[in-house]
Structures are given as structure tokens and as C-alpha cells.
Amino acid sequence: MDSRIRSLTKSKLLLAGVFLMSVLVILAILSPYLTRWGPIQVNYDDYLSPPSSIHPFGTDELGRDLFTRILFGTRIAFRVGFIAVAISSIVGIPLGLVSGYYGGAVDMIVSRVFDAFFAFPFILLALTITIILGPSETTAMIAVGIAYIPSYGRIARAATISIRGETFLEAARAIGASNRRIIIHTVFPNCIGPILVIMSLGFGYAVLSEAALSFIGIGTKPPTPAWGLILASGKRYVVEAPWYSLFPGLAILLLVLSTNLIGEGLRNIIEVE
């Protein structure tokens, strides 16, 4: 246990990522206490003003304080990320585990389905789901979640296949454990490494994807302060107020960077083992 913690701290990537992530989490939780404005509080007199001491990031076209909006956007980003990753994992990982474990016909069918999904460009998939469900934050979450199912499934499947021949599996079967029990208690814990990696990386990509969807208008609806939406408005006023677009993008960048660092850091640790 001791050496595990030591190797965890040895990875500077991981530490940097965790640090950055913690900062963002704290900002998300403490959002209401950090500013005196509300996220959708308008002030028609003071619109599109540049960064100042009252408005650290400036104001948008309705006079809303951008710093507050971006701060509250952190909460949305985390919400979306969690639910999207949850959907992808809950559906994808068991499918991958089962497909890798049993092999044969099951494996073929599942793999083909994964390939089909995978080949489909993400945005088109999201577009289709949005047409059916109507644009909203929830739709974006579901769309992103579904779109990334094959990625999670593939990793789970690959990890399962790589330990298929191991003796401890044979041993488990020899003492009469049912297949279900083996998968849950033996196979799954051994695949945790790669799964954790893709969960971290996937979180970042989920946030990025949702931002893209909101940006083109098929995701979260205004006036919710989603980062993608703020960017979209920022683009409209890029000539009069260039600072408007700068900060939401930076926010997205920082969040995804933190998840990438964590994911890469985890990957380095796992590969050493």
C-alpha cells in the first residue's frame, strides 16, 4: 500500500492534474459565495463592458457578470461530465467485459455494433439524438454518454481479453465459481486500471463535446451559463468585446487539461505496473 501511494505521488502529471481539478471543484462548490452577482442577473445599463475591478471578466450583452456566469458554468460542466461518463460506463463497460469474456458469437455481435457506432461521426449522432429529444442540457448529456459507449466498451473488452488466459481465472472456474461471479469479482477488478484511465480522459472529452454541442445550439439552452453557450454569444460580439470569448474557452481548456493530466498520469502508473 505504501509503495502504491509513493508511485502515485511520483507521477507529477497526476499530481498536477489532481491539483488543478481540485481547484475547479472548489470553485464549483463555492460559486455562489465568490461573487455578489447572480448568474442570470441582468443589468441593462452595463452591457458588454471590459474587465474591471467590479467585473473581473467583463459583462455580456445583457449586463450579466461574466465571471459569475463562467463560475457557475463549472457546475454545469461537472454535472454533464459525471452523467455522460456514468451513462457510457454503465452501458459500455459491462458489454465490453461480457463480450471479451465469452468471446464467440456474443463478441462478434457486440464488436460490430461498437464499430458501427464508432464509425459514426460524433456530431451526427448527437444531431440525431437532439432531433428526437429536442435540444437541452439533458439531451446533450445523453447524446455524449451514448456516443462514447463504444470507447469504454472497447477498453473493457481489450482488458478482459488480455487476462483471459491467466491462471487465476482457471482457478476461479476450478473452484466452481459461476461465470457471473468470475466476471464481477475477478475480471473486473483486474481491468480497473485502463477503465480508470478512460474515465478520466472521457470526462474531459464529455465536457468538450457538450461545450461544442451547446456552442452550435443543440445542447444546453440559454440563459443557463454553460461555457459553450457563453462562447457562442461571445463570438457574436467578437469585434466589440473580444474578451467575452476568451474566458469561457480558457475555462474549458483548464478543465479538460486537468482531466487529461490525471488520465495520462494514471496511464503512466498503470503501464509501469
Next chain:
Amino acid sequence: MTIIGGALPITLQLALYATLISLFVAIPIGIVAALNENGWIDLVATSGSLLGLAIPNFWLGIVLMILFAVKFQFFPPSGYVSLGEDPIDHFRHMVLPSATLAAWMVVPLIRYLRSELIRVLKKDYIRTARMKGLTELLVVGKHAMRNSLIPFITQLGMLIGEQVGGTIVIEQVFAIPGMGRTALSAVFAREYQIVMGVVLVLAMGFILINLVVDIVYVFLDPRIRIGK
């Protein structure tokens, strides 16, 4: 039908320029990074990749727009001019969007080329080539590259397929009337036929690209023959 017909070449041009730009940038950097493994270029490239993957490409587009079109008025911020009308203006309009799209493709390409090249350079036949006295240029340029190209091209094909998502967003940012924009407006206007048409064309394009990739395989690796 004609709506898609008008929009398709525009998107194709965008995709083509972006691919070319990204190849021009990614291949040299990838090769240099692989040759100087753990040298400073390599470290910059690998750490840059983490950052690069985190940058939202639509934001990058806007930032580029702010820098080059608003601050320094080099390129027009949006719109499209067809090649037939005015070639110079056409390229002026296409620089920023293509660059943005390319930036997003460059990172995975560098990563992939670098890791493949590193793997190939350790092989025995490279050592043989060097012992034979071949110049480094020949060893790397011909033998090493030839062998790393196959997986690289597969990846490139996949990336081109994924480009679709990128084009939709970038067309939105730079107000380019391509397929992405068309599809989007169709979704909002509930014009399902257009959306279906776009999806169909894009799917066909994807299949076509994969076909081309497979054909290129034959040229790259003499062991693979059609019908084998």
C-alpha cells in the same frame, strides 16, 4: 439535392486544406521528435499534445479570429469566396478555418507518427540498413517511414472521418456555407430530408476514404495484394 451539391465542395475544400496543413506540420515534427527521443523537441511535442487535446477547437477558431482578423487585419474573419471568383481572396478566407481544423488534427498525428517511428527504428532491418552504409536520410526516409506509414495512414483515414464533426463547428464559427452549416440549419428548420441527405453523403465519403486507404496499403506494403 442542389443545396447539398453547392455546400459539399466547400466543405471538401476546407477538409482538404486542413489535412494538407496538418500533414505539413505533423510529419516533420513527428519525425524529428522520434529521432530525438526524449530530446527537447520530443518533450515539447509530447507535453504540448496534452495541452493541444484540451483546447476546444471552436475556441481556438475564435481566438485566431480575434488575433488575425480583429487585432491585426490580415485575414477576413468570416465568409467564403469561391475559387472561381477570386483565387487570392478564396485562400485568404480559407486560411483561418483550415488552420483551426488542422490544429486539432495535428496532435494525434504527431503522437501516432512518433510512437510508430520509434517502434520501427528499433527493428533489426534498420540496423542492417545502417550497417550497409546507407545514409541516414535513406534509412529513415525510405525504410523507416515506409513501415510506419501503414498504421499512420489508417489513423489519418479515421481522423479525416472524424473531421466531419470539426467542420460543422468551424463552419459555424467562420460562417462558411458548407455541409455542416447546411445540416445544422436543416435541423433547426426541421427539414429532415436535408439532414438525411447530408448524413448519407458523409457516410459515403467515409466509406470512400476507407477504400482509398485500403488501396494505398497495396502500394505501401508489397505483401498485401488485392484478393489475398
